[in-house]
Amino acid sequence: MTAASATVPRRRRRFRIGSLLAGAAAIVVFVASVFPVYWMVNTSFQPNAQVRGSELHFWPDNATLDNYTSIIGGGGRAPFLPALGNSLAVALITVAVALVFAFFAALAVTRFRFRSRAAFIVTILIIQMIPAEAMIISIFRLIDGWHLLNTIIGLSAVYIATVLPFTIWTLRGFVNGVPVELEEAAMIDGLSRSQAFWRITFPLLAPGLVATGIFGFIQAWNEFVFALVLNPRPEAMTLPVWLRTFLDPNGGINWAELMAGSTLVAVPVVIFFLIVQGRMTGGLVSGAVKG
Amino acid sequence: MPTPPASPNPVSPSPAVSAVEGERLTAPPDPAASGRRARRSGGGGFTPYALLMPALIVLAVITGWPLVQLLIMSVQKFGRAQVFGAPPEFIGLGNYLDVLTDPEFWQVLSRSVVFAAVCVVTTMILGVLVALLMNRLGAVLRTLVSVGLLLAWAMPPLSATIVWGWIFDTQYGVLNYMLTNWLGLDFAGHQWLIEPLSFFFVATIIIVWGAVPFVAFTVYAGLTQVPEEVLEAAQLDGAGGFQRFFLVVVPFIRPILTIVTILQVIWDLRVFTQIYSLQSIGGLAEQTNTLGVYIYRVSLGSGDFGAGGAISVIVVLLLVAVSIFYVRRSLKEEAL
Numbered sequence: 001m002t003a004a005s006a007t008v009p010r011r012r013r014r015f016r017i018g019s020l021l022a023g024a025a026a027i028v029v030f031v032a033s034v035f036p037v038y039w040m041v042n043t044s045f046q047p048n049a050q051v052r053g054s055e056l057h058f059w060p061d062n063a064t065l066d067n068y069t070s071i072i073g074g075g076g077r078a079p080f081l082p083a084l085g086n087s088l089a090v091a092l093i094t095v096a097v098a099l100v101f102a103f104f105a106a107l108a109v110t111r112f113r114f115r116s117r118a119a120f121i122v123t124i125l126i127i128q129m130i131p132a133e134a135m136i137i138s139i140f141r142l143i144d145g146w147h148l149l150n151t152i153i154g155l156s157a158v159y160i161a162t163v164l165p166f167t168i169w170t171l172r173g174f175v176n177g178v179p180v181e182l183e184e185a186a187m188i189d190g191l192s193r194s195q196a197f198w199r200i201t202f203p204l205l206a207p208g209l210v211a212t213g214i215f216g217f218i219q220a221w222n223e224f225v226f227a228l229v230l231n232p233r234p235e236a237m238t239l240p241v242w243l244r245t246f247l248d249p250n251g252g253i254n255w256a257e258l259m260a261g262s263t264l265v266a267v268p269v270v271i272f273f274l275i276v277q278g279r280m281t282g283g284l285v286s287g288a289v290k291g
Numbered sequence: 292m293p294t295p296p297a298s299p300n301p302v303s304p305s306p307a308v309s310a311v312e313g314e315r316l317t318a319p320p321d322p323a324a325s326g327r328r329a330r331r332s333g334g335g336g337f338t339p340y341a342l343l344m345p346a347l348i349v350l351a352v353i354t355g356w357p358l359v360q361l362l363i364m365s366v367q368k369f370g371r372a373q374v375f376g377a378p379p380e381f382i383g384l385g386n387y388l389d390v391l392t393d394p395e396f397w398q399v400l401s402r403s404v405v406f407a408a409v410c411v412v413t414t415m416i417l418g419v420l421v422a423l424l425m426n427r428l429g430a431v432l433r434t435l436v437s438v439g440l441l442l443a444w445a446m447p448p449l450s451a452t453i454v455w456g457w458i459f460d461t462q463y464g465v466l467n468y469m470l471t472n473w474l475g476l477d478f479a480g481h482q483w484l485i486e487p488l489s490f491f492f493v494a495t496i497i498i499v500w501g502a503v504p505f506v507a508f509t510v511y512a513g514l515t516q517v518p519e520e521v522l523e524a525a526q527l528d529g530a531g532g533f534q535r536f537f538l539v540v541v542p543f544i545r546p547i548l549t550i551v552t553i554l555q556v557i558w559d560l561r562v563f564t565q566i567y568s569l570q571s572i573g574g575l576a577e578q579t580n581t582l583g584v585y586i587y588r589v590s591l592g593s594g595d596f597g598a599g600g601a602i603s604v605i606v607v608l609l610l611v612a613v614s615i616f617y618v619r620r621s622l623k624e625e626a627l
Contacts, residue, residue, distance in 0.1 A: 108338075138358070
């Protein structure tokens with residue numbers, strides 16, 4: 001250790017270099033995260049001829065909506081508007097039903113003690129890990145048996161089962177976050193148990209319900225495997241499957257249109273995600289910090 | 292609705308037996324918490340079952356029943372004819388024998404495991420580094436990084452894959468352009484997806500790009516909870532940056548790291564959308580199948596549902612084995 005007077009400036013200099021490096025790293029992380037999104041939107045507003053040109057355009061100079069109008073018009077393939085309608089319908093039905101069912105189940109496991117409660121929670125956690133790909137065959141046969149292939153109801157039913165475990169698990173956390181004492185205080189003040197729940201606890205849970213619902217919506221909106229297998233007809237497709245019809249490895253891929261399509265599929269999710277993320281990050285690992 | 296009688300016993304009257312381990316499933320060790328719970332314990336009689344019923348019915352019919360069907364199918368000779376009504380023939384473990392003696396299955400399995408391992412390790416390292424970076428940055432730069440990460444996180448996997456496919460495109464891709472015209476390398480017309488190793492390089496980038504934000508945000512949330520005093524004390528005791536990280540910070544956030552790693556393993560082992568659509572953009576399916584895509588191609592592509600069922604069962608067992616760790620962790624942390 002040398003004299004203190006010598007170490008202080010050296011440490012300060014090192015600190016300044018450290019901050020500079022951190023700033024540079026921050027910008028690298030930002031660019032790496034954002035570049036694909038920016039490149040998607042940038043390409044989607046350029047004419048295809050320009051996209052296939054020999055020059056890069058980092059800004060859509062000859063900005064055009066042609067890609068959007070042509071891809072929405074169908075471009076000779078599956079039409080966009082029915083796919084959008086199907087995606088919205090399936091996602092909304094999934095969220096509505098799954099949220100109600102999961103809410104009831106979450107109440108049962110948080111506000112009551114009963115036999116096999118722990119077994120139920122363990123089952124929920126394990127089911128969550130079963131990959132959809134492993135289930136496609138038997139689920140295909142199930143839905144086919146019900147004559148619900150290529151229907152909104154059939155796909156929604158499968159999605160409800162898919163998002164239920166996660167929704168129950170997350171809502172359980174939110175319900176646990178509201179102290180029972182609040183309800184009990186209300187009951188001392190003369191409310192019945194169900195009145196106390198609906199007037200006191202439920203309003204406190206509303207943000208959690210919204211966040212969980214939006215997350216379920218995103219899952220249903222993005223889901224690909226089941227939609228591909230269960231709803232292959234053009235009029236029954238959801239947006240991800242619709243988007244895939246533009247991927248044709250044999251013919252040339254029209255990248256400008258494809259980027260417009262990808263943007264259309266991504267925009268609702270990105271908006272919802274920005275709304276919801278803060279609330280959900282904790283869900284999967286809640287309580288883990290306490291160690 | 293009758294109010295349940297308050298139970299004098301803080302422990303639940305009917306101790307449930309854990310399916311995992313007989314630990315901490317009945318009452319939390321914290322006396323205050325268990326006292327609070329106890330006021331409701333034993334309550335409701337029929338009510339909790341009624342509340343569970345809708346979810347249970349859905350899961351039994353749409354998850355449980357197909358799972359049973361899958362098991363049955365995996366011990367039957369089940370091809371296209373059977374899909375259209377021909378009675379399937381019971382062949383015992385024949386499908387499993389076929390699958391386990393098929394070199395392609397082992398190729399796909401080892402490819403998936405190696406691929407998942409590379410993705411998980413890369414994601415975890417980058418995610419933790421970004422989290423440490425965010426912990427260090429000032430408010431402005433941290434917001435900038437957060438916004439970028441959120442955008443990447445929010446991209447639907449299919450859109451993300453297609454966009455990366457466009458960036459890596461052979462003829463007009465921006466990457467080949469930059470490598471050729473800016474760095475003077477010979478990448479004009481380079482086919483990134485044709486070579487399996489290169490294909491998985493691209494796939495790794497897509498998956499890591501999409502997964503780092505989750506890891507970074509979660510680990511960052513953990514880092515903010517590491518008490519400042521402990522770090523200062525360690526610094527006063529002469530611990531350097533690396534020592535402080537590995538000896539103080541890591542033990543604090545270890546539970547988070549464990550859960551996040553397990554989730555990544557599960558998600559990366561079952562990856563489907565990215566590989567499947569990347570194969571549609573370019574790339575040879577036979578040499579780039581991972582487990583999820585392989586099941587799809589064997590059963591719905593080739594029509595051998597029996598073998599597909601056997602592979603599915605093996606994959607389910609594999610993932611359930613991995614997720615047991617997650618389940619145990621969750622149960623422990625949540626102190627049910």
